[in-house]
Amino acid sequence: xxxxxxxxxxxxxxxxxxxxxxxxxxxxxxxxxxxxxxxxxxxxxxxxxxxxxxxxxxxxxxxxxxxxxxxxxxxxxxxxxxxxxxxxxxxxxxxxxxxxxxxxxxxxxxxxxxxxxxxxxxxxxxxxxxxxxxxxxxxxxxxxxxxxxxxxxxxxxxxxxxxxxxxxxxxxxxxxxxxxxxxxxxxxxxxxxxxxxxxxxxxxxxxxxxxxxxxxxxxxxxxxxxxxxxxxxxxxxxxxxxxxxxxxxxxxxxxxxxxxxxxxxxxxxxxxxxxxxxxxxxxxxxxxxxxxxxxxxxxxxxxxxxxxxxxxxxxxxxxxxxxxxxxxxxxxxxxxxxxxxxxxxxxxxxxxxxxxxxxxxxxxxxxxxxxxxxxxxxxxxxxxxxxxxxxxxxxxxxxxxxxxxxxxxxxxxxxxxxxxxxxxxxxxxxxxxxxxxxxxxxxxxxxxxxxxxxxxxxxxxxxxxxxxxxxxxxxxxxxxxxxxxxxxxxxxxxxxxxx
Amino acid sequence: xxxxxxxxxxxxxxxxxxxxxxxxxxxxxxxxxxxxxxxxxxxxxxxxxxxxxxxxxxxxxxxxxxxxxxxxxxxxxxxxxxxxxxxxxxxxxxxxxxxxxxx
Amino acid sequence: xxxxxxxxxxxxxxxxxxxxxxxxxxxxxxxxxxxxxxxxxxxxxxxxxxxxxxxxxxxxxxxxxxxxxxxxxxxxxxxxxxxxxxxxxxxxxxxxxxxxxxxxxxxxxxxxxxxxxxxxxxxxxxxxxxxxxxx
Numbered sequence: 060x061x062x063x064x065x066x067x068x069x070x071x072x073x074x075x076x077x078x079x080x081x082x083x084x085x086x087x088x089x090x091x092x093x094x095x096x097x098x099x100x101x102x103x104x105x106x107x108x109x110x111x112x113x114x115x116x117x118x119x120x121x122x123x124x125x126x127x128x129x130x131x132x133x134x135x136x137x138x139x140x141x142x143x144x145x146x147x148x149x150x151x152x153x154x155x156x157x158x159x160x161x162x163x164x165x166x167x168x169x170x171x172x173x174x175x176x177x178x179x180x181x182x183x184x185x186x187x188x189x190x191x192x193x194x195x196x197x198x199x200x201x202x203x204x205x206x207x208x209x210x211x212x213x214x215x216x217x218x219x220x221x222x223x224x225x226x227x228x229x230x231x232x233x234x235x236x237x238x239x240x241x242x243x244x245x246x247x248x249x250x251x252x253x254x255x256x257x258x259x260x261x262x263x264x265x266x267x268x269x270x271x272x273x274x275x276x277x278x279x280x281x282x283x284x285x286x287x288x289x290x291x292x293x294x295x296x297x298x299x300x301x302x303x304x305x306x307x308x309x310x311x312x313x314x315x316x317x318x319x320x321x322x323x324x325x326x327x328x329x330x331x332x333x334x335x336x337x338x339x340x341x342x343x344x345x346x347x348x349x350x351x352x353x354x355x356x357x358x359x360x361x362x363x364x365x366x367x368x369x370x371x372x373x374x375x376x377x378x379x380x381x382x383x384x385x386x387x388x389x390x391x392x393x394x395x396x397x398x399x400x401x402x403x404x405x406x407x408x409x410x411x412x413x414x415x416x417x418x419x420x421x422x423x424x425x426x427x428x429x430x431x432x433x434x435x436x437x438x439x440x441x442x443x444x445x446x447x448x449x450x451x452x453x454x455x456x457x458x459x460x461x462x463x464x465x466x467x468x469x470x471x472x473x474x475x476x477x478x479x480x481x482x483x484x485x486x487x488x489x490x491x492x493x494x495x496x497x498x499x500x501x502x503x504x505x506x507x508x509x510x511x512x513x514x515x516x517x518x519x520x521x522x523x524x525x526x527x528x529x530x531x532x533x534x535x536x537x538x539x540x541x542x543x544x545x546x547x548x549x550x551x552x553x554x555x556x557x558x
Numbered sequence: 559x560x561x562x563x564x565x566x567x568x569x570x571x572x573x574x575x576x577x578x579x580x581x582x583x584x585x586x587x588x589x590x591x592x593x594x595x596x597x598x599x600x601x602x603x604x605x606x607x608x609x610x611x612x613x614x615x616x617x618x619x620x621x622x623x624x625x626x627x628x629x630x631x632x633x634x635x636x637x638x639x640x641x642x643x644x645x646x647x648x649x650x651x652x653x654x655x656x657x658x659x660x661x
Numbered sequence: 662x663x664x665x666x667x668x669x670x671x672x673x674x675x676x677x678x679x680x681x682x683x684x685x686x687x688x689x690x691x692x693x694x695x696x697x698x699x700x701x702x703x704x705x706x707x708x709x710x711x712x713x714x715x716x717x718x719x720x721x722x723x724x725x726x727x728x729x730x731x732x733x734x735x736x737x738x739x740x741x742x743x744x745x746x747x748x749x750x751x752x753x754x755x756x757x758x759x760x761x762x763x764x765x766x767x768x769x770x771x772x773x774x775x776x777x778x779x780x781x782x783x784x785x786x787x788x789x790x791x792x793x794x795x796x
Contacts, residue, residue: 065751083765090772128616195622202629206636213640222643223656229640230591230653233633234582237598240626241575244605244619251615253622298659624736631733635726642722 071124071136073113074144075186081106082179089172096171103155103175107148110182114144121556123192123256131256133193135325138552139401140190143321146408147185150314153416153527154178157306160524162427163215164306174214180207181310185318192329194243194253197322198236201282204318205232208311212303224302231295232285239282245275255329262344263333269346276347283326286319287386290360297367300379305426308375309419312382313412320408324393324401328555335557339398340480353394358488361387365495374422374432377499378415381458384496385411391473391489395480402546402553403472409545410457410469410538417531418454420524421447428518434503439512441504446525447518448507450532455500457535460493465538472546567608574601588641588651592634599630723775734763 069076085102092098118141123132155178158164164174184204191197209232213225247253249271250261285292300308327349332341343349364384371377389411392404425440425447426432441448457464470493477486520528538545578597585591603623610619645651698704737759745752770776 065754083762086765086769090769093772127618195618195625199625199629202633206632209636209640213643216643219647220659222640222647223659225640226588226644226653226656227659229637230582230588230595233592233595233637234598237578237595237602240599240602241605244571244602244609244622247615247619247622248605248609248613251609251613253618301659621740624740628733628736631729635730638722638726 068124068132071117071120071122071134074110074117075183077106077110077113078179078183078186081110082176082183085172085175085179089176096168099171099175100155100159103179104152106179107152107155111145111148114141114148117141123556127193127254128252129254129257131192131254133191133196133254134187135190135192135329135556137190137554137556139321139325139405139555142405142549142552143189143317143408144186146317146412147182147189147314150310150317150412150416151178151182153412153420154306154310154314156523156527157309157416157420157423160427160521161304161306161423163217163304166217167215170214174211177207177211177214178310180204181211181315185314188318189321189325191322192255192325194246194255194258197326198240198243198282201239201286201322202236204315205236208307208315211307212299212311214307215304220302221304224299227295227302228299231292235281235285235292238278242275242278242282245271246279249275255326258330259332262330262346267346272346277352279326280352283319283323284356287316287323287390288360288383289356289386289390290363290383291356293360293363293383293386296383297376297379300382301373301376305375305419305423308379309416309423312378312419313415316382316386317408317412320389320393320404324404325555327393327396328401328557332557335398341396341398343396350394350396353390354482354485357387357390357394358485359387360384360390361489361492363387365492365499368496368499371499372434374434374437374503377434377503378418378422381496381499382415384492385415385458387492388470388473388489391477391485394485395476395482397476397480398553399479400473400476401555402549403469403476405549405553406472406542406546407469409549410465410535413531413538414454414457414464414466414535417528417535418451418458420528420531421451421454424520424524424528425518429516434506437503437506438510439507440516440518441507443512443515444518444520446520447528450528451507452504453532453535455503457539459497459500461497463536463539465535465542468539468542564608564612567604567612571601571604571608574598574604586652586654588644588653589638591653592637592641596630596634599626602626720778724778727770727775731763731767 081103084106085099088102089096089099117136118138121137122135124134124136126132158174164171167174181204184200184202184207187196187200188204191200209225209229212228213222215221243253246258249267250258252258252261281292284290285295288296300312303311327343328341331343331347331349333344334342336342361384364380364382364387368377368380368384371380389404389407392400392407394400422432425437429436441452453464457466460466460470474486474489477489574597578594578601581594581597582591585594603626606619606623606626609615610617610623641651644656648656701708738756741752741756741759745756748755
């Protein structure tokens with residue numbers, strides 16, 4: 060390896076380099092200008108813009124870099140990776156705006172430098188996770204992301220629930236990543252490689268013990284399932300979402316889930332697919348029945364999430380269960396094992412990003428004023444602050460998946476992908492689940508609009524926050540009517556690099 | 559003399575893994591739970607090094623073991639900081655009793 | 662015929678047996694009259710109060726954690742030091758970048774004052790001699 064080769068390979072990880080430089084700049088800036096914390100969010104914004112430029116620049120690039128042995132590298136760059144990196148970046152941008160208006164973060168102004176350092180640590184972890192094609196790198200990036208998010212979950216230390224959330228997140232996360240590591244070690248022992256492309260070649264006609272492979276793969280899935288909060292590994296989600304500062308809750312619900320899904324889909328496709336037929340259907344090795352496992356997990360996840368959400372009175376906790384349910388819906392797109400399913404998941408993520416962050420932002424603005432996320436405190440808010448009420452209604456309707464919102468189109472894509480593979484029973488279960496979810500989303504609206512309240516509360520909405528909510532709400536409606544650009548973007552990017 | 563083969567290493571690592579998991583599930587003290595997690599990580603480490611030595615798979619496994627050691631240290635540092643914070647708020651570190659968030 | 666490890670196994674068995682027999686006979690022979698004083702942690706009369714989580718100065722934890730992190734990061738330098746000559750300038754650059762990042766981390770903890778050990782200001786006993794002389 061020489062310098063020319065090296066710099067050529069560095070061009071594959073330009074976004075990651077930009078994020079790393081941003082981390083260093085934030086740390087150094089925080090040290091030098093100790094008194095002036097106000098500028099740090101703007102540095103973060105600058106870092107996001109530069110990173111976004113490199114991500115867009117990479118869109119047409121496709122290939123692998125940094126080989127350890129053999130010709131395939133441990134970092135894969137393709138349109139699929141750029142799409143998910145873009146989602147993570149947009150979510151980060153929203154979180155910077157979130158943090159700017161969040162009372163919890165403003166109260167910990169003195170540690171703003173650490174806050175943004177950790178956020179960008181998460182971004183770096185997620186970027187590497189999205190384009191990792193080596194089990195070592197997958198584990199390392201997952202840990203980098205998790206370690207930053209453990210600290211962020213307990214960052215504010217204002218109430219006891221913050222540190223409790225951090226502890227629970229830490230313990231569940233550390234166990235599941237330990238299980239995943241053990242699974243990786245078994246896979247390494249059976250095949251002698253950790254590179255996903257070489258793993259694919261090694262599994263081709265290999266004589267491996269099916270039980271050991273199954274055990275190892277289930278352990279690895281435990282690690283990924285924890286990140287996307289799929290059903291048997293979801294225990295941390297409600298507690299952490301309720302306990303963490305709300306900006307971090309919103310971030311975890313969108314960005315880390317996106318990275319987890321990207322990792323799951325890349326892992327499945329590069330490792331287990333023998334060939335992709337002209338219809339975009341994946342043919343898998345029959346060493347492990349991924350489809351049955353994913354169907355079970357998906358149905359379990361969405362049913363559990365939806366039914367547990369029915370009894371929640373805390374809005375953050377309700378949105379946590381709803382995000383578990385959405386993970387179940389999105390697994391529908393993965394379990395069909397087709398390119399169409401992947402593009403449906405990608406489209407859904409784009410929509411989910413907008414509507415979920417919008418809903419969390421409204422909850423945060425209201426919590427800033429009334430200091431509570433309890434559903435009973437929302438009584439009559441629809442009349443005293445109609446703007447928040449109406450936009451919150453739009454986000455919730457979109458989360459349910461009713462027309463004319465973007466959430467409807469997202470769900471429609473997923474169901475079409477399911478029906479293409481003749482999985483009618485699963486589709487019916489998913490539709491029933493959507494109907495159940497209608498109840499708890501509408502319950503919030505009932506409290507806001509149909510319950511009277513004696514005293515009148517006016518909730519101040521700063522102008523930029525007003526604009527932010529307005530943009531989110533209009534895009535939710537807009538993409539429900541004119542969705543072609545996003546769909547075609549997702550379809551173009553759905554082909555994960557595969558040899 | 560018994561020849562120490564790959565199986566011996568795997569048995570040791572399986573025992574460590576099981577003990578670690580058992581500790582994580584049964585212990586109440588947060589610090590003991592963290593020690594269980596360390597056992598799990600180290601069992602995977604033994605696997606990596608043993609496979610890399612006996613399978614002639616190159617040095618990938620040993621490098622992985624190094625990375626895992628470093629990550630375990632980083633995780634322990636963060637975990638202890640969080641547990642210290644828990645102790646400051648709750649005055650105990652019993653994971654079973656820290657459940658204010660359950661409905 | 663016993664192998665080398667077989668002999669060791671016999672020794673282990675014998676050792677275990679010896680201990681078990683000793684403890685068992687002692688249990689049969691010894692008198693058993695517990696009193697409240699005998700069952701306390703410190704028989705000398707020191708009453709244990711509170712939890713064993715005594716409040717150390719938090720500095721100890723901070724220094725220990727910092728030491729742990731930096732101590733283990735240095736492990737990464739060993740494989741690098743063995744092989745970087747093969748990679749020439751590229752390998753050298755990678756190591757330097759790694760060290761720069763580590764250095765920024767050290768600057769951070771230095772700047773945040775985590776390396777300073779704030780000494781307790783001892784209160785020196787002061788006798789009001791003049792006041793006493795005046796009396």
